[in-house]
Amino acid sequence: xxxxxxxxxxxxxxxxxxxxxxITPATAPAVTAAVGDADSRIPLRSHLxxxxxxxxxxxxxxxxxxxxxxxxILFPVIFTLLFVYVFGGSxxxxxxxxxxxxxxxxxxxxxxxxxxxxxxxVGTGFNTDFNSGVMDRFRSLPIGRGSVLFAKxxxxxxxxxxxxVVLMIVAVLVGFDITHWPGLFAAVGLATxxxxxxxxxxxxxxxxxxxxxxxxxxxxxxxxPLQFGSSIFAPTASMxxxxxxxxxxxxxxxxxxxxxxxxVGGPVAHGLWVTLAWSVGLTALMAPVAIHKFRTKA
Amino acid sequence: xTRIDTKPSGATSAVTVRGLVKHYGETRALDGVxxxxxxxxxxxxxxxxxxxxxxxxxxxxxxLAPDAGRATVVGYDVVRQPRQLRRVIGxxxxxxxxxxxxxxxxxxxxxxxxxDLSRKxxxxxxxxxxxxxxxxxxxxxPAGTYSGGMRRRLDLAASMIGRPAxxxxxxxxxxxxxxxxxxxxxxxxxxxxxxxxxxxxTQYMEEAEQLASELTVVDRGKVIANGGIEELKAKVGGxxxxxxxxxxxxxxxxxxxxxxxxxxxxxxxxxxxERGSVLVPVLSDEQLTAVVAAVTARGITLSSLTTELPxxxxxxxxxxxxxxxxxxxxVPTDTREEVAV
Numbered sequence: 001x002x003x004x005x006x007x008x009x010x011x012x013x014x015x016x017x018x019x020x021x022x023i024t025p026a027t028a029p030a031v032t033a034a035v036g037d038a039d040s041r042i043p044l045r046s047h048l049x050x051x052x053x054x055x056x057x058x059x060x061x062x063x064x065x066x067x068x069x070x071x072x073i074l075f076p077v078i079f080t081l082l083f084v085y086v087f088g089g090s091x092x093x094x095x096x097x098x099x100x101x102x103x104x105x106x107x108x109x110x111x112x113x114x115x116x117x118x119x120x121x122v123g124t125g126f127n128t129d130f131n132s133g134v135m136d137r138f139r140s141l142p143i144g145r146g147s148v149l150f151a152k153x154x155x156x157x158x159x160x161x162x163x164x165v166v167l168m169i170v171a172v173l174v175g176f177d178i179t180h181w182p183g184l185f186a187a188v189g190l191a192t193x194x195x196x197x198x199x200x201x202x203x204x205x206x207x208x209x210x211x212x213x214x215x216x217x218x219x220x221x222x223x224x225p226l227q228f229g230s231s232i233f234a235p236t237a238s239m240x241x242x243x244x245x246x247x248x249x250x251x252x253x254x255x256x257x258x259x260x261x262x263x264v265g266g267p268v269a270h271g272l273w274v275t276l277a278w279s280v281g282l283t284a285l286m287a288p289v290a291i292h293k294f295r296t297k298a
Numbered sequence: 299x300t301r302i303d304t305k306p307s308g309a310t311s312a313v314t315v316r317g318l319v320k321h322y323g324e325t326r327a328l329d330g331v332x333x334x335x336x337x338x339x340x341x342x343x344x345x346x347x348x349x350x351x352x353x354x355x356x357x358x359x360x361x362l363a364p365d366a367g368r369a370t371v372v373g374y375d376v377v378r379q380p381r382q383l384r385r386v387i388g389x390x391x392x393x394x395x396x397x398x399x400x401x402x403x404x405x406x407x408x409x410x411x412x413x414d415l416s417r418k419x420x421x422x423x424x425x426x427x428x429x430x431x432x433x434x435x436x437x438x439x440p441a442g443t444y445s446g447g448m449r450r451r452l453d454l455a456a457s458m459i460g461r462p463a464x465x466x467x468x469x470x471x472x473x474x475x476x477x478x479x480x481x482x483x484x485x486x487x488x489x490x491x492x493x494x495x496x497x498x499x500t501q502y503m504e505e506a507e508q509l510a511s512e513l514t515v516v517d518r519g520k521v522i523a524n525g526g527i528e529e530l531k532a533k534v535g536g537x538x539x540x541x542x543x544x545x546x547x548x549x550x551x552x553x554x555x556x557x558x559x560x561x562x563x564x565x566x567x568x569x570x571x572e573r574g575s576v577l578v579p580v581l582s583d584e585q586l587t588a589v590v591a592a593v594t595a596r597g598i599t600l601s602s603l604t605t606e607l608p609x610x611x612x613x614x615x616x617x618x619x620x621x622x623x624x625x626x627x628x629v630p631t632d633t634r635e636e637v638a639v
Contacts, residue, residue: 041381046414053411061399064440133395137456140359141412142384296363 042144050143054151062155072159075117076167079110083233084174091234100175107171108259109232111164111187112252115195116223118160123202123215126152130207130297139295146291153199160195164188183262190262190275194255197279200286207293232256251278312337312464312495313358317367320353320519327353329519330367335464335512340496342510342527344503344613350519351499352392355468358497359389372463385413388457388465388494392472396452398442402433405441406456413460427455431485447478454485465489467498471505483508503607507531515617523617531607534616538606539589542575544599552576552598559592579608 062068083106084099092102129135138148168176168184178184205215229246230236230253236244247253251274258271315333319326328350335341343351356362358369360380369376374383389395396405403424410420428437431451436444441452450470457465470486471479486509490496500506506513507527514524523530543552549569553576557567568577580586593600608616 049414050412053408057397057400057404057408060401060404064399132398133391133393134397135395136361136391137389137395137409138412139361140384140387140389141409142381143412147412 042142047144047147050147051150051154054147055154058151058155062159069159069162071121072118072163073166076110076114076163077170079113080107080167080170080174083110087233094238095235103171103175104177104264105235105260106233107167107176108187108263109230109256110167110171111191111259111263112194112232112256113227114160114163114167115191115198115255116227116252118156118163118195119198119202120216120219120223122152122156122199123206123219124212126203126206127209127212127215130294139297145295146287149203149287149290149294152203153196156199157192157196160192161188164191177264179264180262187259187262190258190272191255194251194275194279197282197286200283200290204286204290204293207290207297226250226252229253230256231260249274251275254278310337311335313341313369313371313497315354315358315367315369318354318357318364318369319366320350320357320362320364326519328357328364328367331516331519331521333514333521333524335495335497337495338493339512340490340498340510342506342513343497343499343516344501344506344513345499345516346501346614348518349516351516352468353519354516355389355466355497355499359387359466360384385460386463388460388462390450390453390457390465390467390470392468396441396449396456399440401438402441402444402448402452403428403437405452406459409456409459415459423459427458431455445478446474447481450474450478450482451485454482454489458489462494464495464497467496469499469501472501479505503613507607515613517614530613534608534613537580537586538608539578539580539586540570540573540575540602540604540606541578541589541593541600542573542602544601546574548598549574549576552593552596555592555596556589559588575602577606 084103088099088102088106091105092098092100095101095105135148168178172178202215202219205218209215209218229243230250231247232252236247236253239247254271254274256271257266258268258275260266261268261271311334313333313335315331318328318331318333320328331350331354333341333343333354343354345351353362357364357376358371360376360383363377371383372386374386376383396402397408400408406424406427407420410423411417415423424437425434428434431454433448433452433455436448441449444452454467454470467486471482474482483505486496486498490509496509498505498509510527512525513527513530515522515530523533525533541552541556543549549571553567553569556576556578567579569575570577578589580589590603
């Protein structure tokens, strides 16, 4: 006697939504369009309206509490300065240059980390939000199943773009040479795609786990090895063979490689495909779970 | 979609619940609940914490799926037609369900947009409801800065945006001081005047009497009594005497004396220090007379003597022979303490 949407339906809906899910905020309407299609009783226009209203809600939060932008602004500043001035000299030498060589190496890597950092925040922030009374109200309204989550992701991607802009400003100040603007935009686009996929993972943790603290701890445990077992901060050539194999398919490493290729030249294809495969896979797997958990929470 | 008429009188049932069951592991939160709320009436669901009241409201507002049984609201099935159902209900949760970071106006505007009002209509409705719930002044402030009463009023306003046919109020005044509670009651009465059907859960007989025309008493997931308020009051039979000595110094001697009378009312004699009075439950006019005689015999001057409705505990004791399953304060605003004799 359960008319709860069966997992299959949810999966189908989300699979249909997948291709557009992973794209930048500019294409957000496409996201809701895909769901509107599957969720036929709520028209597309309503979906846009609901998601738009909820985006406005999340933006008002930022206006009410501007300090919530600190992470997006300070993280790229601190990490760039830290890595360039602490490791820049010694790693730069092994790259056959100096600190300047390391700046060119590490900035694309830091760009790859932006999505990861924002996504972690999504999990903890949404967990707190999810446990508040207002979610009960949202869930008792005749709105699309995913609206609340889509809106959250769109706003987080906007925050991530702010972080990317800050990163590039600091990078230029410490000597990064932007040689190829289209490449830079492509790299930011790819980082956004992967960022949104990671956000679905953390939204799932956010709606599943009991407390914001456990979401944070869990995120830290998963992301720490991915972050350091990668080519983000240093070339992988000197790492042991097994670790190199790991980095080969580590999405963060692939994203860093692809971003590096796009921004300063070098191979792009392998990193690009591995990153896209991870992005599509994670979204297809986690978005339906997140939406289902969101709807059926006791 | 068919409407289900359950009352032979022809009155349409706005909410129909049949054999509703919900388990949480071993716990049976709802254990076969039947309920009918007629259109345009206020149904009070009275019970202690853990009786299943909130679970019932969550199922009726589609937040929770039942394990067995069925329920319809204005003819829509909670499980099969959740989307249509959500369009005709309003919900005010036990804890104010407003976004504390958003200003009051923005809260209402957001809900309006989520209910598919145009920008203009959503703005108009937000202004109108802020005005009606006396929140216009505070409309620009984040709801987190509101007092408890203001937050509840905003919450009620938010549930009224879609002009719901049925309103669910889950313990609307829990945790409010007496003045604020009266404010909320007035608002609810005004809404009922507009023809909304209300299902309200409460732990307080007084609240049920103020707002509801019919009452369903629940305990441990089961309905233990239902009917009109007057009918149930007659069934319970008890009253509570509130005796206030002119001099508070007489409070405890008075309580001790009354306790010594051996009146076996529905509950123990208690002292309400905050309001300087002694509460004695009595069952009959003889008992009432005996209490008055005892007070006179002691020569204690009284400033007032009033009869009150029985508390939840007393209602339970008379209906089931046991106290409400989770002991608690039975009158929202009182600080009662048992007399230590």
